[in-house]
Structures are given as structure tokens and as C-alpha cells.
Amino acid sequence: MQTATHMLRTGRRGAAFQFQMASRDLVNSLGRLGLSWSLAWHDVASRYRGSVLGPFWITLSMGLMVLGIGFLYASLFHLPLNEFLPYVALGIVFFGVMTGTVNEGCETFVMASGILSQTSLPMFTFVWRTVFRNLINLGHHLVIVVGMLAFYGQWKVANVPLALAGVLLMLLNASWMSLLAAIASARFRDVPQIVISVMQFAIFMTPVFWLPSRFGEHQIFLDLNPFYHLLQAVRAPLLGQSVAGYSYVVLIAMALAGWAVTFVTFANTRRRLVHYL
Amino acid sequence: MTGASITCTDLTIRFPVYGADAKSMKKALARAVAVGGALGRHAGVTDVTALSNVNLKLEAGDRLGLIGHNGSGKTTLLRALSGAYEPDEGSIEIYGRIASLLDLSLGIDPSATGYENIRLRCRIGGLSTKEIDARMEEIAEFTGLGPFLSMPVKTYSAGMQGRLAFAAATAVECDVLLMDEWIAVGDAEFQKLAHKRLLKLVERAGILVLATHEAPLLKLYCNKVMKLEGGVASEIVDIRKVDELLKS
Numbered sequence: 001m002q003t004a005t006h007m008l009r010t011g012r013r014g015a016a017f018q019f020q021m022a023s024r025d026l027v028n029s030l031g032r033l034g035l036s037w038s039l040a041w042h043d044v045a046s047r048y049r050g051s052v053l054g055p056f057w058i059t060l061s062m063g064l065m066v067l068g069i070g071f072l073y074a075s076l077f078h079l080p081l082n083e084f085l086p087y088v089a090l091g092i093v094f095f096g097v098m099t100g101t102v103n104e105g106c107e108t109f110v111m112a113s114g115i116l117s118q119t120s121l122p123m124f125t126f127v128w129r130t131v132f133r134n135l136i137n138l139g140h141h142l143v144i145v146v147g148m149l150a151f152y153g154q155w156k157v158a159n160v161p162l163a164l165a166g167v168l169l170m171l172l173n174a175s176w177m178s179l180l181a182a183i184a185s186a187r188f189r190d191v192p193q194i195v196i197s198v199m200q201f202a203i204f205m206t207p208v209f210w211l212p213s214r215f216g217e218h219q220i221f222l223d224l225n226p227f228y229h230l231l232q233a234v235r236a237p238l239l240g241q242s243v244a245g246y247s248y249v250v251l252i253a254m255a256l257a258g259w260a261v262t263f264v265t266f267a268n269t270r271r272r273l274v275h276y277l
Numbered sequence: 278m279t280g281a282s283i284t285c286t287d288l289t290i291r292f293p294v295y296g297a298d299a300k301s302m303k304k305a306l307a308r309a310v311a312v313g314g315a316l317g318r319h320a321g322v323t324d325v326t327a328l329s330n331v332n333l334k335l336e337a338g339d340r341l342g343l344i345g346h347n348g349s350g351k352t353t354l355l356r357a358l359s360g361a362y363e364p365d366e367g368s369i370e371i372y373g374r375i376a377s378l379l380d381l382s383l384g385i386d387p388s389a390t391g392y393e394n395i396r397l398r399c400r401i402g403g404l405s406t407k408e409i410d411a412r413m414e415e416i417a418e419f420t421g422l423g424p425f426l427s428m429p430v431k432t433y434s435a436g437m438q439g440r441l442a443f444a445a446a447t448a449v450e451c452d453v454l455l456m457d458e459w460i461a462v463g464d465a466e467f468q469k470l471a472h473k474r475l476l477k478l479v480e481r482a483g484i485l486v487l488a489t490h491e492a493p494l495l496k497l498y499c500n501k502v503m504k505l506e507g508g509v510a511s512e513i514v515d516i517r518k519v520d521e522l523l524k525s
Binding site: 005006007008009010011012034035038039042045046049050114115116117118119120121187270271272274275276 | 361362363365366367371372374375377379382388393397
């Protein structure tokens with residue numbers, strides 16, 4: 001079911017051809033981002049259907065979590081609230097978008113199996129659907145971020161353009177992880193459990209709730225943690241801190257390598273994906 | 278449109294069957310370890326050949342009926358034509374916009390309202406938001422559901438759901454129409470309307486491919502017929518010879 005007026009499918013194989021078909025899938029999906037967006041909105045709307053607050057539950061539940069953890073940890077570690085609360089808010093919100101994109105990636109193709117098995121819609125359309133859904137969630141969380149930064153006067157020091165660049169880098173990385181999780185989960189039903197465990201572990205290993213200075217001599221574990229760099233690229237500029245050049249090198253290298261591996265995997269499994277489901 | 282066409286050349290489709298076991302990573306890993314990493318490409322995966330060497334050539338004006346027993350490959354062929362399944366060998370080439378009405382429940386979300394479902398279904402069918410806005414009134418009227426369209430679809434009876442899905446699915450413009458069974462739904466009155474609407478769609482579409490078991494329907498809507506048997510296709514013959522084909 002498509003508006004394109006020519007379709008050619010062949011049994012041809014070979015790396016170059018598979019790569020070409022995978023690229024075509026990607027390009028076609030970019031031509032109909034509006035569909036991904038509509039599907040993502042529908043997902044968010046239907047999740048909160050019937051509730052009084054609707055999608056603002058996203059904002060409210062996140063707000064409660066931020067305040068709860070903020071006050072608790074600030075008093076446990078004797079930290080000043082005006083510094084710690086914005087720090088925790090940004091950490092939870094942006095880390096949440098990242099884990100959400102990756103965790104929900106596991107469902108990307110499984111959920112779309114009905115559509116994939118009777119239309120020629122590009123597979124990437126459903127990858128963007130997952131990414132957009134999490135962007136919509138982020139939009140609701142931004143209320144908290146902006147409110148917190150405004151309340152504590154952080155907006156005076158915040159470097160917004162640099163933070164936006166950080167968000168872009170985060171999305172670039174989260175989206176390949178999401179696609180890789182989607183392919184692997186379609187084939188092996190154990191993968192979603194593994195992904196969720198890893199991401200859960202990551203949230204505790206990454207300075208989301210705690211300050212990196214607490215790590216002391218174990219700094220090496222931070223430098224080796226890709227999620228730390230992902231979070232740092234967004235959070236530090238908003239708090240008026242600088243981001244180590246090293247972090248950007250890691251993020252860009254990770255995006256390039258990650259997409260290369262993921263795209264090759266996609267090109268090799270694309271033909272079979274619909275049968276996995 | 279300068280004329281729709283479908284060309285299948287030596288189309289072969291095999292299904293890899295990944296059993297419940299094969300989906301488990303443990304088995305795959307265990308295999309990989311057992312053979313020292315040389316995991317065979319098809320290890321543990323059984324192939325089922327659903328279509329073998331199907332040749333097909335249709336042009337605008339052709340209305341092809343597909344007949345054959347359950348599991349003979351009718352639906353597989355339709356799915357391949359819709360672009361969902363990739364050929365393992367041979368090729369499919371289609372000119373024209375394709376609409377597949379294979380499964381009426383496609384894209385229907387029971388918790389969403391009738392209106393929302395119409396939007397969703399039409400978006401998946403390739404209409405833009407603007408086009409949907411322009412057609413919404415006509416689609417809504419056709420369903421005959423009136424105020425129920427603002428209620429969640431899960432509150433509908435099966436017949437009402439059928440009406441909604443049918444109206445939304447047939448709102449598309451297409452040159453190639455693929456149908457698994459003649460999807461006339463609802464009560465007698467609605468079926469009449471549905472038949473009319475489908476006929477219009479078929480008239481506008483250059484090509485119809487319809488899989489069905491019912492000979493009267495074939496005679497009514499198709500001008501050519503093809504029989505599938507275990508994934509092997511017969512010659513395409515004129516509809517007048519359908520009885521011979523059905524008997525053979």
C-alpha cells in the first residue's frame with residue numbers, strides 16, 4: 001500500500017544489492033516522516049486515553065519522581081538543593097528519553113507485524129515512530145526542565161545551542177541502538193529482557209542521581225561508560241558546565257560505528273525480518 | 278496513470294520457519310558453541326516453499342481470480358504482490374499504486390474512537406492528513422455509524438466494526454487492488470452498499486487480484502482465473518473455463 005507507482009522486488013542477493021535496498025528503505029521512510037509522526041502521536045494519545053490528565057501524566061509522574069529523588073539524595077549526601085535538583089531533573093529526563101528509545105525499540109517491529117506483513121511501507125518508518133514517540137514524551141518533560149532551570153535561575157548560565165547539539169548526538173546514538181534492539185528482538189525473544197536489564201544497570205552506573213565527583217579514583221569507569229558521555233553532552237551545557245572534548249569524540253565515533261554496524265545488520269536481515277515476526 | 282501492470286517472473290517464496298525453539302537465543306548460542314562458531318546459515322531453520330516459479334502477467338483491465346485449497350499459496354502471493362514479502366528467486370514488478378485489502382483489522386485500535394481509527398487506517402493506506410480531512414465526511418457517512426463514530430471501537434458490535442474497517446480501507450485511490458476474499462461485511466443492506474463501493478473501486482483500479490473459494494463471486498467480478506496448488510500456479514485462463522479448473 002503505497003503512493004509510489006513503481007515497485008520492483010527481486011530475489012537478487014549480494015552485499016551491494018542488499019545495501020542498495022536497505023538505503024532505499026531508509027530514503028522512503030524519510031519521505032514519509034509524517035506517517036511516523038502520526039503513528040507516534042496515536043501511540044501517546046491512546047496510552048493515556050480515558051485518563052483525566054491525558055498525556056500530562058507523563059509530566060506529572062516525572063515531576064514527582066524528580067522531586068522525590070532530588071530531595072532524598074540532596075539530604076542523604078548533604079548537597080545544596082538549588083544545585084542538585086536541576087542536576088537530577090536533567091539527568092532523569094534525558095536519561096529516560098534514551099532508555100525509552102532503546103527499550104521500546106525492542107517492540108518496534110513486533111508491534112508493527114500486522115502492517116509489515118501486508119504493505120510495502122518502509123521498515124524505518126516504524127523505527128522513527130519509536131524515536132518520535134520518545135521525543136513527544138521529552139516534549140512533555142521539558143516543562144519540568146524549563147521550570148526547574150527558571151526557578152533556580154540556571155537559564156542565565158545555560159548554553160542552549162550546545163545542549164541542542166548534545167540532544168542531537170544523543171538521538172543519533174539512541175536511534176541506532178533502538179534499531180539494533182528491534183532487529184535482534186524480532187529474531188530472539190530473549191533480547192528485550194537483556195536490553196531492559198542492561199539499561200536498568202546503566203541508570204545506576206551512570207551519574208544520573210549522583211555526582212560524578214563521588215567516583216574519586218574510579219574515574220576510569222565513567223570514561224568507559226558511553227551513557228555518561230551521552231548524558232554529559234546534554235546536561236553539562238544546560239548547567240553552565242563545559243563538556244570535555246573527549247566526550248564529543250566518543251559520541252561521534254560511537255554514532256558512526258554504531259550506525260555502520262546497525263545498517264549492515266539491517267541490510268542483511270531486511271529480507272527476512274517480516275518472517276521473524 | 279499510463280496503465281497499471283503486474284509482472285511476476287519465476288517468483289519463488291520460501292518461508293523460514295523459526296520454531297518456538299529457534300527463537301530462543303540459548304539454542305542458537307548452544308549451536309554456535311557446539312560447532313565452534315561455524316553456525317550454519319540455515320541451522321535449525323526449516324524452509325517451506327510457499328510459491329514456486331510463479332509466472333504472472335497482468336495489465337490494466339485484468340481482474341484475476343485466485344483459487345486453490347487452503348495453504349496453496351494464495352495469501353502468500355497477495356502479500357508478495359503487496360510488497361511485504363521479498364522473493365527468494367525471480368522478481369515482481371508492479372506499476373501503479375497498490376492497495377491491499379488483505380486483513381480488515383489492519384491498523385484498527387479498539388480503544389480509539391471511530392474517527393481516530395479512520396484517520397489511522399487511511400494514514401497507513403497512504404493518504405495525507407489533508408486528503409483524509411477532505412474525505413472524512415464521505416467515509417463517515419458511508420459507515421452509517423453516525424454518533425457512534427465518536428465512541429471507542431471496542432464498544433462496537435462485530436458488524437459495526439466491519440463497517441468502519443471496510444469504509445476506511447476502501448477510501449484509498451489505487452491502480453492495483455489486492456483482496457483476500459471478497460470483503461463485503463455487515464448486514465444485507467450494508468452488503469449491497471459495500472458491493473457497490475467495491476465495484477467502483479475495482480472499476481477505477483486498473484487491476485484486481487482476488488483470492489476466493491466462491492465460484493459465483495469469481496464469475497461476477499473476474500475475467501481471468503488462476504489456480505494455485507501447493508505453491509505451483511496453473512496457466513491463467515479465461516473465466517469461462519473456471520469450472521474445468523475448479524474440477525481439475
